Amino acid sequence: MKIVLPGGSGQVGHILARHFHARGHAVTVFSRNPRSAPWRVVPWDGLMPGGWIADLEQSDVCINLAGRSVNCRYTAANRRSIFESRIRSTRLLNEVVASLRRAPRLWVNASTATIYRHALDRAMNETDGELGGNEPGAPDTWNFSIDVAKGWEEAFFSTATPLTRKVAIRSAMTFSPDRGGVFDAFLGLVRHGLGGRQGRGTQFVSWIHEADFCRAVELLIAREEFDGVVNFASPNPLPNGDFMRALREAWGIHIGLPTAGWMMEAGAWLMRTESELVLKSRRVVPGRLLAAGFQFLFPEWPAAARDLVARWRVG
Ligand SMILES: NC(=O)c1ccc[n+]([C@@H]2O[C@H](COP(=O)([O-])OP(=O)(O)OC[C@H]3O[C@@H](n4cnc5c(N)ncnc54)[C@H](OP(=O)(O)O)[C@@H]3O)[C@@H](O)[C@H]2O)c1
Numbered sequence: 001m002k003i004v005l006p007g008g009s010g011q012v013g014h015i016l017a018r019h020f021h022a023r024g025h026a027v028t029v030f031s032r033n034p035r036s037a038p039w040r041v042v043p044w045d046g047l048m049p050g051g052w053i054a055d056l057e058q059s060d061v062c063i064n065l066a067g068r069s070v071n072c073r074y075t076a077a078n079r080r081s082i083f084e085s086r087i088r089s090t091r092l093l094n095e096v097v098a099s100l101r102r103a104p105r106l107w108v109n110a111s112t113a114t115i116y117r118h119a120l121d122r123a124m125n126e127t128d129g130e131l132g133g134n135e136p137g138a139p140d141t142w143n144f145s146i147d148v149a150k151g152w153e154e155a156f157f158s159t160a161t162p163l164t165r166k167v168a169i170r171s172a173m174t175f176s177p178d179r180g181g182v183f184d185a186f187l188g189l190v191r192h193g194l195g196g197r198q199g200r201g202t203q204f205v206s207w208i209h210e211a212d213f214c215r216a217v218e219l220l221i222a223r224e225e226f227d228g229v230v231n232f233a234s235p236n237p238l239p240n241g242d243f244m245r246a247l248r249e250a251w252g253i254h255i256g257l258p259t260a261g262w263m264m265e266a267g268a269w270l271m272r273t274e275s276e277l278v279l280k281s282r283r284v285v286p287g288r289l290l291a292a293g294f295q296f297l298f299p300e301w302p303a304a305a306r307d308l309v310a311r312w313r314v315g
Helices: 011-022 054-058 076-099 139-155 182-193 209-223 238-249 261-268 287-289 301-314
Strands: 002-006 027-029 040-043 062-063 106-112 163-173 173-175 207-209 226-230
Touching: 002 011, 002 054, 002 287, 011 173, 011 209, 011 226, 027 054, 027 062, 027 106, 040 139, 054 139, 054 238, 062 139, 076 139, 106 139, 139 163, 163 301, 173 182, 182 301, 207 209, 207 301, 209 226, 226 287, 238 261
Parallel strands: 002 027, 002 062, 027 040, 062 106, 106 163, 163 226, 173 207
Antiparallel strands: none
């Protein structure tokens, strides 16, 4: 298969490119700053048509991950960039895909599990999950992330692409042992003795192991009945306090200083990110994957954490 990955030079793109390349598929990443990689990398700017269209036209599957990182302070300039980078690149791909005589048969676009409301009470699946936005007391940063996700999905689904099936993946945090990734950040807290609960610790953490993420993408490719939105998360989200405890146990440390909500705000400032990433309760479950019979290799966090820690240590 020929697979193109616009924005595939980041954390999730690397996981997918590595997976599909290792299985003998022809992987091409579209990047604004092409660097050498074991797979093909071609330039694009996410704004204008260019030579990359030839690769898109010859591809079987397009997986678009492009967008400015959300791991930053939500200043006005960063908000604009987070929003526009996603909407513009998705609109550009829509214009191009809709105009091709030979188009990829599947286009998977990144979305996010953050689109669902802050949920302590029940799990959110694709059918009866409630989208968030303007919940009483929700910080403005939470609303911003939800607005981005909604705008992004709308930009994706707004154009008809008769030759191309479309799936938006509402993905939870995707964990691999790669340095600089989101798992590395959580493990860093544990390694430095700061791996206690964050905030109240009752908020749910949704996550997915990289192996299941890649296998779930393979399922989307194989099964024509998938279109629309699909949640990518393990079936067992768990409260933050339990999540951090299992990570400490996997690392082999029994103490971890808890981080109060205000400390997360302060720490988030230092880490140049937003506390929403850990304080919002994301209780998202993979309704459609489970209904299709998908078997998770890592359905439970403690086993996933042990696997990730062991591979991080040899990394
Ligand atoms: N990581 C997760 O756990 C997770 C969870 C839920 C949703 N997501 C979503 O999934 C997507 C991929 O995640 P990721 O962690 O791989 O993100 P990432 O590491 O930040 O990579 C995204 C890529 O987008 C490109 N990009 C950055 N700014 C851009 C801009 N202004 N215009 C066009 N392209 C730009 C960059 O590639 P170049 O610099 O090479 O062009 C970058 O490597 C993101 O949109 C993210 O919001 C991720």
